[in-house]
Amino acid sequence: MIRLLSIVSFAALAIAAPVTAQETEKPEFPSPNAIVDAAPASAWVKIAPSDLLVMDLAPDAEGNPRRVVIQLMPAPPSYGWIGNIRKLATAHWWDGTSINRVQDNYVVQWGDASEEKALPEGLETVPESEYVQRFRATDMEEAKRQIVAQIPELAGSLIDDMMRKQMGADSYAPSNVHMGGWPTALDPNVGERWPIHCYGAVGVGRNLSPDTGSGAELYTVIGHAPRHLDRNIAVVGRIIEGMEYLSSLPRGKGQLGFYEDASKRIPINSIRLASTLPESDQPRFEYLNTEGESFAQYADARANRRDPFFIKPAGGADICNIPVPVRRVSGK
Amino acid sequence: MIRLLSIVSFAALAIAAPVTAQETEKPEFPSPNAIVDAAPASAWVKIAPSDLLVMDLAPDAEGNPRRVVIQLMPAPPSYGWIGNIRKLATAHWWDGTSINRVQDNYVVQWGDASEEKALPEGLETVPESEYVQRFRATDMEEAKRQIVAQIPELAGSLIDDMMRKQMGADSYAPSNVHMGGWPTALDPNVGERWPIHCYGAVGVGRNLSPDTGSGAELYTVIGHAPRHLDRNIAVVGRIIEGMEYLSSLPRGKGQLGFYEDASKRIPINSIRLASTLPESDQPRFEYLNTEGESFAQYADARANRRDPFFIKPAGGADICNIPVPVRRVSGK
Numbered sequence: 172m173i174r175l176l177s178i179v180s181f182a183a184l185a186i187a188a189p190v191t192a193q194e195t196e197k198p199e200f201p202s203p204n205a206i207v208d209a210a211p212a213s214a215w216v217k218i219a220p221s222d223l224l225v226m227d228l229a230p231d232a233e234g235n236p237r238r239v240v241i242q243l244m245p246a247p248p249s250y251g252w253i254g255n256i257r258k259l260a261t262a263h264w265w266d267g268t269s270i271n272r273v274q275d276n277y278v279v280q281w282g283d284a285s286e287e288k289a290l291p292e293g294l295e296t297v298p299e300s301e302y303v304q305r306f307r308a309t310d311m312e313e314a315k316r317q318i319v320a321q322i323p324e325l326a327g328s329l330i331d332d333m334m335r336k337q338m339g340a341d342s343y344a345p346s347n348v349h350m351g352g353w354p355t356a357l358d359p360n361v362g363e364r365w366p367i368h369c370y371g372a373v374g375v376g377r378n379l380s381p382d383t384g385s386g387a388e389l390y391t392v393i394g395h396a397p398r399h400l401d402r403n404i405a406v407v408g409r410i411i412e413g414m415e416y417l418s419s420l421p422r423g424k425g426q427l428g429f430y431e432d433a434s435k436r437i438p439i440n441s442i443r444l445a446s447t448l449p450e451s452d453q454p455r456f457e458y459l460n461t462e463g464e465s466f467a468q469y470a471d472a473r474a475n476r477r478d479p480f481f482i483k484p485a486g487g488a489d490i491c492n493i494p495v496p497v498r499r500v501s502g503k
Numbered sequence: 504m505i506r507l508l509s510i511v512s513f514a515a516l517a518i519a520a521p522v523t524a525q526e527t528e529k530p531e532f533p534s535p536n537a538i539v540d541a542a543p544a545s546a547w548v549k550i551a552p553s554d555l556l557v558m559d560l561a562p563d564a565e566g567n568p569r570r571v572v573i574q575l576m577p578a579p580p581s582y583g584w585i586g587n588i589r590k591l592a593t594a595h596w597w598d599g600t601s602i603n604r605v606q607d608n609y610v611v612q613w614g615d616a617s618e619e620k621a622l623p624e625g626l627e628t629v630p631e632s633e634y635v636q637r638f639r640a641t642d643m644e645e646a647k648r649q650i651v652a653q654i655p656e657l658a659g660s661l662i663d664d665m666m667r668k669q670m671g672a673d674s675y676a677p678s679n680v681h682m683g684g685w686p687t688a689l690d691p692n693v694g695e696r697w698p699i700h701c702y703g704a705v706g707v708g709r710n711l712s713p714d715t716g717s718g719a720e721l722y723t724v725i726g727h728a729p730r731h732l733d734r735n736i737a738v739v740g741r742i743i744e745g746m747e748y749l750s751s752l753p754r755g756k757g758q759l760g761f762y763e764d765a766s767k768r769i770p771i772n773s774i775r776l777a778s779t780l781p782e783s784d785q786p787r788f789e790y791l792n793t794e795g796e797s798f799a800q801y802a803d804a805r806a807n808r809r810d811p812f813f814i815k816p817a818g819g820a821d822i823c824n825i826p827v828p829v830r831r832v833s834g835k
Contacts, residue, residue: 273751275746275747275750275751276702276703276746276750299814302815341673341674341819341821342673342806342817342818342819342820342821343817343819343820343821369727370608370726370727371608379811379812380812380814394702394726394727395701395702395726395727395728395821395823395824396727396821396824397824398817398820398821398824399805399808399813399816399817399820399824401817402814402815403808403812403813403814403815414607414608415607415753415754418607418608418750418751418754419605419607419750419751419752419753419754420751421747421751422747422750422751473731474674476731476735479711480711480712480735481731481735482631482712482734482735483634483734483735484731485674485675485730485731485733486674487673487674487675488674488675488730488731489673489674489675489727489728489730489821491727492727492728492729492730492731
């Protein structure tokens with residue numbers, strides 16, 4: 172929610188801790204990357220290994236390993252599918268399946284090409300209502316309280332004014348905000364919140380409604396955000412490492428980008444929850460706290476590029492053009 | 504401009520010619536593709552061969568040819584750079600250069616990796632003012648007249664109301680409209696119009712301002728629309744065929760996605776204006792007239808997906824999610 176902060180640009184910058192800029196930049200206008208690099212350790216949030224899926228594809232033609240890491244959303248909505256995905260990984264269900272579809276400017280999709288492999292016991296049939304989360308008006312009030320606690324100058328009507336003007340609206344939602352590390356859309360009019368199909372988002376393939384998919388068939392976005400899929404399919408996570416192994420795959424020549432020639436499919440050796448790997452093999456990641464000042468400055472700098480290359484700052488940014496910074500760390 | 508029409512959804516549909524839908528679809532709710540497939544021949548506009556660049560990359564590892572076709576914008580803004588590009592192609596300047604940069608979710612860039620190759624005589628130094636086109640208020644009035652001529656029901660204040668409400672606004676522009684076959688942004692407040700960095704857009708690399716680039720260094724967008732580049736770099740065209748040969752290239756491992764290892768660069772055998780090729784080798788393309796009813800219906804269907812897969816139409820669409828349909832045709 173308090174990506175709102177991000178938006179309270181100059182106000183936030185004025186009270187924020189000084190940022191160390193690279194020497195080549197005007198110190199008062201650091202680039203988004205320089206802001207992220209300078210963020211203190213306390214601005215980063217560890218991702219639990221139980222929220223990470225590790226997908227090992229077959230090595231490439233030159234024998235190089237191809238490991239892709241997916242971060243699962245740690246909170247509703249979509250929790251039913253995410254539960255299924257944990258069960259599928261624990262059952263090693265994806266081992267020996269494949270990437271079967273690569274459609275340019277759209278998606279890479281993987282699962283069981285035969286469509287005959289039996290699913291593990293105990294998967295949930297998730298209702299369409301879980302594409303969104305019901306949103307309580309009190310959350311908005313709480314968000315405002317938190318902002319004002321950090322930036323007292325915004326008390327009173329100013330915070331309402333900021334929120335009304337500055338929560339990024341577009342054709343797809345009355346407002347778009349980062350909450351808990353994820354890009355989400357909000358419709359206060361109907362009290363709903365839902366995750367956004369940005370580049371790298373991972374979703375659950377399905378058949379025609381009322382089917383909602385089990386979670387066994389997954390895809391990721393490799394082009395311009397297909398936001399028309401929002402609220403129509405479950406978003407369950409995002410690629411945080413190894414995206415290039417998916418986005419650079421040859422496009423399928425069949426309908427919808429499916430590989431017509433089965434030999435073109437890319438074998439999946441295994442998909443595991445990171446928490447089930449030997450500890451030495453567990454990847455460790457953290458993301459920039461979307462409720463903190465560093466993220467606020469980063470988002471503001473993405474929306475108002477003042478680093479030397481730019482001559483005309485946009486004055487705003489699509490939420491999918493403010494990707495949440497995620498980085499690999501060593502140790503626990 | 505009259506993508507506005509696109510927006511005048513139900514009104515336009517009500518008076519439009521019936522559309523032949525595929526049997527598998529509810530005939531009253533054809534998919535965007537079905538609308539395009541059913542568009543009459545008169546809805547398509549031929550692209551002049553002098554507005555097409557044909558880029559032949561070295562064949563891939565299996566010996567398959569890789570031809571990419573770029574459509575140049577036929578009208579201002581950006582005309583200075585496009586003039587330079589015609590000269591560069593005529594001088595065969597790009598032959599023997601290469602693709603040097605592939606940055607995931609951003610751009611593929613090509614040109615002279617040595618940065619030492621002499622440019623042809625007579626290239627123009629284009630001023631930054633040409634990133635945009637000055638927009639005359641009378642254009643808006645003319646657009647309204649054209650709409651009302653086609654849909655008399657919109658006469659009077661209704662057309663003003665529609666335009667105010669429905670021109671797709673976002674964080675990057677007060678309004679976004681398709682004009683003359685291209686996605687453009689408009690700011691009536693400052694009287695400016697500029698082309699949009701959608702997926703597949705082709706732009707002109709440059710150094711720090713006041714440099715604006717000559718047109719010798721080009722890039723295309725292979726990820727989410729980087730709209731913060733709008734008005735900061737010249738957009739000169741778009742990829743209309745062979746995009747997959749660029750978007751699926753291995754990502755560069757160097758800074759900004761440059762190939763650190765020169766052997767990874769992809770050689771460019773030649774770039775030619777299609778009009779200078781032997782007539783039998785000239786590709787022919789046409790695009791769906793963005794000022795016509797078929798495009799209006801298509802855009803409306805992209806914004807309000809009613810085909811069977813969708814359960815919740817978005818009610819709007821990012822202009823980059825309404826790509827202008829382009830198709831290859833035979834003969835002249």
